[in-house]
């Protein structure tokens with residue numbers, strides 16, 4: 001954020017403050033209404049108040065887009081706005097000699113990006129970064145841009161190629177409802193919150209027609225399958241099948257009306273996202289036929305029943321925990337829907353196998369009640385995450401163009417927005433880390449672009465004190481010690497460590513960072529990061545375990561035994577696989593943690 005323009009110092013003296021106040025009064029008392037200012041660079045003086053007053057005035061006048069130099073600020077109208085995204089308007093921006101001279105709009109950004117790809121002698125790929133906090137409207141905006149390109153980048157010549165293009169565009173648009181059904185959920189901030197990040201590559205041929213697309217996803221919040229914060233929901237698809245299944249399907253999937261599932265909280269609330277038919281239709285267009293769809297929904301129903309399985313404490317460490325009486329039916333139903341043999345399923349949930357010693361002897365250790373629950377949850381997360389990845393690959397194979405048929409691309413980046421909940425864990429840490437990276441990228445490129453523009457125009461300028469978030473990034477990912485490295489180290493050392501010890505380690509090793517706040521008032525062990533968008537308190541309990549994301553090999557092997565056609569694809573038998581019993585305490589564990597994988601993804605992205 002620029003803090004000084006047109007001669008106002010960032011830390012003015014008394015005289016400077018008086019002048020700033022006068023200028024502020026003059027600006028706010030101007031005759032020309034504030035809502036007519038369509039570029040925030042015309043706001044003078046630039047203060048938080050003047051910028052917000054300008055945006056507020058435009059919002060009140062139903063004007064939701066405002067330029068800020070080369071950036072577009074989009075306000076979420078939170079209501080349908082007629083004609084704001086009509087095909088006629090798309091064509092108007094597309095046909096305009098200078099779209100940037102029209103009213104600020106997402107279509108203006110879309111069109112300029114399109115022309116940037118087109119006009120250059122050497123084709124150069126372009127990307128649009130859609131950023132903002134959760135609920136700001138990023139997914140909506142990305143969807144609008146995809147619709148825009150589906151209209152303007154489709155100008156085939158013959159009728160036949162017109163039909164082909166239509167199919168491609170329609171398929172690309174159909175990827176949205178499918179990915180949202182499986183990857184979005186209702187959170188405290190947003191009824192349709194994306195629980196994964198995505199980068200969509202819209203592929204263009206030499207004639208600038210859209211010939212295909214590819215989707216890359218980042219870090220699906222798979223923990224949501226088995227654990228939902230209060231007042232939040234599981235992924236939409238679970239509600240869709242429970243609410244939208246026909247009587248026949250209910251019978252097949254064992255989903256009688258009014259059945260209670262502990263992994264389906266707040267199902268009495270009906271959202272517009274509970275649209276099963278739309279998802280099915282879109283899946284069909286993407287080439288996922290009805291039998292395969294039914295297979296997917298049957299497996300999901302199996303996971304819902306799995307969530308109703310409870311174990312009773314055995315009271316004796318040497319004895320496995322047994323199923324609670326009222327969970328036996330859910331257990332059998334789940335086993336049958338997942339087409340898994342009952343005894344091995346039960347045993348895998350109850351008993352851990354450990355290899356230890358020189359001879360790599362195999363020990364079988366009954367799990368505690370809590371460990372049984374963890375293994376049950378792990379099984380569900382494993383199935384759901386593989387299913388999601390498989391869907392993305394199916395979508396890609398349906399929409400991706402042959403590399404010979406495209407030369408350039410327009411990228412749309414829609415990552416999860418900045419999050420701060422009462423309870424924040426590894427998911428929020430990764431999400432907010434990604435947002436810090438984007439913010440840094442944005443600031444660096446925005447200021448660079450502005451300076452280049454000023455230089456071309458021969459203007460003299462003086463930038464001071466823009467909000468640099470490097471110190472926060474150093475705290476999160478810096479070398480040699482950062483929050484990420486400390487959490488990774490705990491995973492690597494694989495030593496028993498309490499949440500309180502992790503807090504102490506972070507606080508002492510990173511005490512010098514101005515971005516590490518104190519969580520003195522917090523009862524639970526935690527640490528606070530002062531992000532560019534505000535402070536967030538992260539609970540340390542469970543961080544290391546989530547970062548390891550351990551999958552007991554017995555669970556994978558069990559799923560490889562399934563006779564279900566879909567699970568056979570998701571968990572193919574691997575004859576080469578070495579014996580993979582859980583390593584004993586002294587053995588090395590894989591160092592590829594959730595955080596390190598996520599970091600690699602971010603590096604590739606930026």
Ligand SMILES: Nc1ncnc2c1ncn2[C@@H]1O[C@H](COP(=O)(O)OP(=O)(O)OP(=O)(O)O)[C@@H](O)[C@H]1O
Nearest residue numbers: 078079134135136137138139140190193194416417
């Ligand atoms: N331009 C718009 N016009 C009308 N409604 C909108 C618009 N943009 C967003 N909304 C409304 O706001 C809701 C939240 O928007 P969206 O899901 O795009 O947020 P997001 O930034 O992607 O959030 P998250 O990071 O949680 O995924 C939408 O479901 C929709 O109801």
